[in-house]
Amino acid sequence: xxxxxxxxxxxxxxxxxxxxGATAVVIAGPTVGPAVAKGQSAEDAIKAFTGGAExxxxxxxxxxxxxxxNGNTVPVSFDIESPMxxxxxxxxxxxxxxxxPRPGVATFHFSEMSGKASASTRIRLAKTQNVIAVARMxxxxxxxxxxxxxVTIGGxxx
Amino acid sequence: MGTRVISSxxxxxxxxxxxxxxxxxxxxxxxxxxxxxxxxxGQKYMTEVPGAKDGPLEKVYxxxxxxxxxxxxxxxxxxxxxxxxxxxxxxxxxxxVDGEAGKSCESCHGDAAESMKGVRAQMPKWNEAAGxxxxxxxxxxxxxxxxxxxxxxxxxxxxxLSMTAFxxxxxxxxxxxxxxxxxxxxxxxxxxxxxxxxxxxxxxSCSGCHxxxxxxxxxxxxxxxxQINGFPTYRSKWQKLGSIHRRFKGCMxxxxxxxxxxxxxxxxxxxxxxxxRGQGLSIETPAVRN
Amino acid sequence: MAKVKPxxxxxxxxxxxxxxxxxxxxxxxxxSGFRKDKKTxxxxxxxxxxxxxxxxNGKPVFSADVRPAVSANPYFQFxxxxxxxxxxxxxxxxxxxxxxxxxxxxxVGG
Numbered sequence: 001x002x003x004x005x006x007x008x009x010x011x012x013x014x015x016x017x018x019x020x021g022a023t024a025v026v027i028a029g030p031t032v033g034p035a036v037a038k039g040q041s042a043e044d045a046i047k048a049f050t051g052g053a054e055x056x057x058x059x060x061x062x063x064x065x066x067x068x069x070n071g072n073t074v075p076v077s078f079d080i081e082s083p084m085x086x087x088x089x090x091x092x093x094x095x096x097x098x099x100x101p102r103p104g105v106a107t108f109h110f111s112e113m114s115g116k117a118s119a120s121t122r123i124r125l126a127k128t129q130n131v132i133a134v135a136r137m138x139x140x141x142x143x144x145x146x147x148x149x150x151v152t153i154g155g156x157x158x
Numbered sequence: 159m160g161t162r163v164i165s166s167x168x169x170x171x172x173x174x175x176x177x178x179x180x181x182x183x184x185x186x187x188x189x190x191x192x193x194x195x196x197x198x199x200g201q202k203y204m205t206e207v208p209g210a211k212d213g214p215l216e217k218v219y220x221x222x223x224x225x226x227x228x229x230x231x232x233x234x235x236x237x238x239x240x241x242x243x244x245x246x247x248x249x250x251x252x253x254x255v256d257g258e259a260g261k262s263c264e265s266c267h268g269d270a271a272e273s274m275k276g277v278r279a280q281m282p283k284w285n286e287a288a289g290x291x292x293x294x295x296x297x298x299x300x301x302x303x304x305x306x307x308x309x310x311x312x313x314x315x316x317x318x319l320s321m322t323a324f325x326x327x328x329x330x331x332x333x334x335x336x337x338x339x340x341x342x343x344x345x346x347x348x349x350x351x352x353x354x355x356x357x358x359x360x361x362x363s364c365s366g367c368h369x370x371x372x373x374x375x376x377x378x379x380x381x382x383x384x385q386i387n388g389f390p391t392y393r394s395k396w397q398k399l400g401s402i403h404r405r406f407k408g409c410m411x412x413x414x415x416x417x418x419x420x421x422x423x424x425x426x427x428x429x430x431x432x433x434x435r436g437q438g439l440s441i442e443t444p445a446v447r448n
Numbered sequence: 449m450a451k452v453k454p455x456x457x458x459x460x461x462x463x464x465x466x467x468x469x470x471x472x473x474x475x476x477x478x479x480s481g482f483r484k485d486k487k488t489x490x491x492x493x494x495x496x497x498x499x500x501x502x503x504x505n506g507k508p509v510f511s512a513d514v515r516p517a518v519s520a521n522p523y524f525q526f527x528x529x530x531x532x533x534x535x536x537x538x539x540x541x542x543x544x545x546x547x548x549x550x551x552x553x554x555x556v557g558g
Contacts, residue, residue, distance in 0.1 A: 065226065065227070065228035067226060068228065069225060069226055069228070069229050069379075069380075069394065069448035070229075070393075070394035070395050070448040072394045072395060072397055072519060072520070073232075073394035073397070073519045073520075074228070074519075075228050075231070075232075077525070084529075097517055100517050101482055102515065102516065102517065104515040104517065105515055105517040105518060106512050106513060106514050106515060106517075106518055107512065107513040108510070108511070108512050108526075109508075109510065109511045109512070109513075110510060111507075111508060111509050111510065113504060113507070113509040113528055113529055113530075113531070114509065114510060114526070114527060114528060114529065115467035115527050115528060115529025116467050116527040116529075117527075118526065118527055119510075119512075119524065119525060119526040119527075120523070120524070120525040120526075121512075121518060121519075121522070121523055121524050121525070122518070122519040122522075122523050123517050123518055123519055124480070124516075124517045124518070124519055125517075152377075152378030152379065237455070237457045237471050237473065238471070238473075238523070240473065240475075240521040240523070242455070243453060243455065243473070243475040243521065244475075246453065246455070247451070247453070397477070397519065397520035397521070398520070398521075
């Protein structure tokens with residue numbers, strides 16, 4: 001069973017490696033997940049979203065379990081401090097996972113009718129990693145929050 | 159909650175797998191079930207009942223009590239529970255005509271909320287015509303082939319899982335109540351024998367984990383008593399519902415044993431015995447686990 | 449694969465300007481493109497719900513661009529401030545071009 005779990009992990013990484021055509025490197029590397037994924041790292045994804053603008057902490061509160069019993073279904077939610085008026089609202093929120101083969105998880109778009117910029121979903125995490133939420137406000141500023149989620153693999157539930 | 163050391167079985171298992179990192183988990187102080195209460199729409203469920211006087215467990219706990227709050231939460235609201243997409247499919251199938259006899263389940267059984275109430279709680283149940291106990295899956299397929307003149311569903315098919323989830327839901331909240339006397343005794347005893355038999359390359363039995371070491375960590379997993387009151391269960395690992403026999407098969411593969419046949423006599427006997435270990439627990443179908 | 453069926457939970461009634469919670473779930477495998485076929489060893493091509501939108505009386509109120517990292521049977525919960533009675537329309541877009549949608553009415557005030 002242990003072996004099986006371990007093998008499955010390698011398989012996942014191999015699959016990841018195939019995308020980059022660098023299987024051996026992936027297995028040898030310690031935690032280079034995002035760096036070898038199809039071009040884009042979590043950092044790149046965030047930069048593409050913010051256009052390189054400064055991203056401050058605050059306003060965004062991201063909730064995740066500290067430990068996910070299975071990486072296949074990890075509940076994630078966020079709540080952003082904003083009056084959500086025509087002049088001052090959250091436009092969109094990017095959620096990325098920095099240790100997944102591809103960091104992008106989802107981008108949520110809000111409107112004046114949202115009332116409150118909050119959302120919940122369930123996501124897949126390939127291993128222990130950070131989940132990051134970045135909010136784009138209507139004035140062009142960006143805010144973020146980050147949470148480390150420990151993903152347990154193996155055992156009999158793995 | 160006191161600190162318990164990792165079980166000898168788990169330590170042995172770790173050594174067998176040659177994973178030194180596993181030892182790190184030995185120091186994790188996580189023991190016993192948690193104290194959360196399971197209630198859905200105001201209805202409370204019995205996730206803890208006293209074990210039978212002459213039984214092996216002092217207290218009987220639902221697997222829900224061994225999950226963390228993120229996993230538990232998915233079962234607290236029927237909308238959040240992904241098993242309910244199958245329940246809805248099952249409800250449709252219930253009244254869908256199939257087979258040469260031109261019947262649906264509803265043609266004979268009417269309103270499932272009445273006719274199927276308590277059915278899941280008594281499974282597996284003795285069937286005189288078959289001369290053996292039948293699981294819910296067997297019973298459904300019997301009805302399909304004999305009464306509806308329809309093709310049987312595959313054990314792990316979406317149709318079968320949807321129907322067992324829908325029928326199971328009609329017993330939700332009712333206590334597990336399987337018969338183990340009369341002609342069932344031999345099957346119960348056979349199931350018990352399987353439960354305690356050490357098998358596979360890792361030389362483990364069901365009891366090694368689920369009786370002697372529940373509440374402790376096996377690598378990163380919090381061991382439950384292996385109760386089956388929530389099946390078919392939506393597992394995050396499977397990303398869908400799965401049957402009791404699928405879970406048994408997975409356990410046997412984990413200990414590197416050759417699994418018994420899904421739907422076969424061995425797993426039926428084991429299902430009966432494991433169900434009997436959870437007498438009194440509320441049916442939670444469709445439960446959510448990791 | 450099982451027939452794709454959206455589920456949504458919208459309150460039947462609300463006060464004008466009330467912020468309500470909407471829950472949605474759709475049964476879908478969300479094939480990530482990273483899994484291998486156990487028999488052939490080949491990668492199974494990606495097939496996911498890539499877009500979810502919620503409209504109220506024809507106006508977009510919430511949407512999500514979805515990647516393979518969203519779990520099977522995608523679940524979204526979000527808020528809407530409802531100004532008047534009307535109809536919500538929810539749409540999911542599949543990689544294969546299919547769309548699945550469902551509608552829910554809400555009564556505001558009175």
